[in-house]
Amino acid sequence: MDQQxxxxxxxxxxxxxxxxxxxxxxxxxxxxxATATWFADRGYKTMIVSTDPTVSLSAMxxxxxxxxxxxxxxxxxxxxxxxxxxxxAKGVYTKRLNSMMSQMTGTFGNEVISTPCLDEMAxxxxxxxxxxxxxxxxxxxxTAPTGxxxxxxxxxxxxxxxxxxxxxxxRELAKLMNMDGNSFEDLERDKQRYENALNVMRNRSxxxxxxxxxxERLPIEETFSAITGLDRLGIPVQSLAINQCILPxxxxxxxxxxxxxxxxxxxxxxxxxxxxxxxxxxxxxxDHDVSxxxxxxxxxxxxxx
Numbered sequence: 001m002d003q004q005x006x007x008x009x010x011x012x013x014x015x016x017x018x019x020x021x022x023x024x025x026x027x028x029x030x031x032x033x034a035t036a037t038w039f040a041d042r043g044y045k046t047m048i049v050s051t052d053p054t055v056s057l058s059a060m061x062x063x064x065x066x067x068x069x070x071x072x073x074x075x076x077x078x079x080x081x082x083x084x085x086x087x088x089a090k091g092v093y094t095k096r097l098n099s100m101m102s103q104m105t106g107t108f109g110n111e112v113i114s115t116p117c118l119d120e121m122a123x124x125x126x127x128x129x130x131x132x133x134x135x136x137x138x139x140x141x142x143t144a145p146t147g148x149x150x151x152x153x154x155x156x157x158x159x160x161x162x163x164x165x166x167x168x169x170x171r172e173l174a175k176l177m178n179m180d181g182n183s184f185e186d187l188e189r190d191k192q193r194y195e196n197a198l199n200v201m202r203n204r205s206x207x208x209x210x211x212x213x214x215x216e217r218l219p220i221e222e223t224f225s226a227i228t229g230l231d232r233l234g235i236p237v238q239s240l241a242i243n244q245c246i247l248p249x250x251x252x253x254x255x256x257x258x259x260x261x262x263x264x265x266x267x268x269x270x271x272x273x274x275x276x277x278x279x280x281x282x283x284x285x286x287d288h289d290v291s292x293x294x295x296x297x298x299x300x301x302x303x304x305x
Contacts, residue, residue, distance in 0.1 A: 038300030
């Protein structure tokens with residue numbers, strides 16, 4: 001248990017936004033759900049939001065959790081969940097912008113709303129709502145694997161500005177489209193929403209971004225790349241959760257475990273040196289699944305006490 005991590009994560013009178021990111025398969029969902037359960041168990045009104053298109057959030061809590069409305073989690077008072085599915089979010093997003101888009105598609109074509117980036121845009125648009133109107137003391141985000149997460153964060157800040165520039169560069173065309181002032185206002189409103197969301201994520205006192213990784217080569221490299229990408233957006237990563245570490249006491253003469261532990265130790269040393277200045281928490285490799293509330297609470301205690 002790391003007192004520094006507990007202090008970093010805990011609310012101090014304002015809503016705390018806790019993001020868990022990293023390579024696929026390193027345990028993001030496990031640590032995010034364990035964190036949400038830990039805070040809810042301690043009386044904080046807590047929300048967990050997944051932006052991963054898989055059903056892992058539903059599997060962890062053994063109940064359906066969709067993207068239409070917040071679902072109370074069984075047997076965990078104070079905790080609700082929401083799973084933002086990009087396909088569902090896309091429907092919400094396009095409906096919200098329908099009046100503006102209908103004026104544009106005649107000139108720009110349907111590509112405006114069928115861009116390959118629309119999934120990321122729609123997901124972020126829904127995600128930004130939680131940063132605008134927080135209704136919980138702790139909001140935990142279980143993000144998609146690193147590359148998709150970075151796209152979801154980076155794309156929205158260019159999109160509204162790009163469209164606006166196309167319209168402004170062709171004002172005669174806009175007149176032919178009979179566009180009214182509301183369309184420009186909608187674009188400006190979107191730009192402002194996304195900028196506000198980014199500012200929340202840049203604020204070290206309200207937002208904590210934790211990268212989850214294993215003591216292995218590829219997760220280390222992807223973590224470094226993700227931290228670099230987030231830094232370009234002005235979003236600081238403040239902590240690392242190093243998962244599935246082999247503890248010396250479990251080796252007991254097993255040559256395979258000993259070899260793996262020695263390899264991990266080299267990578268753990270590299271992590272200490274390469275990510276200097278970040279709070280680092282090591283979690284042991286467990287001999288059982290983390291797939292129910294009892295084991296989630298066990299992980300939460302390992303993380304926060």
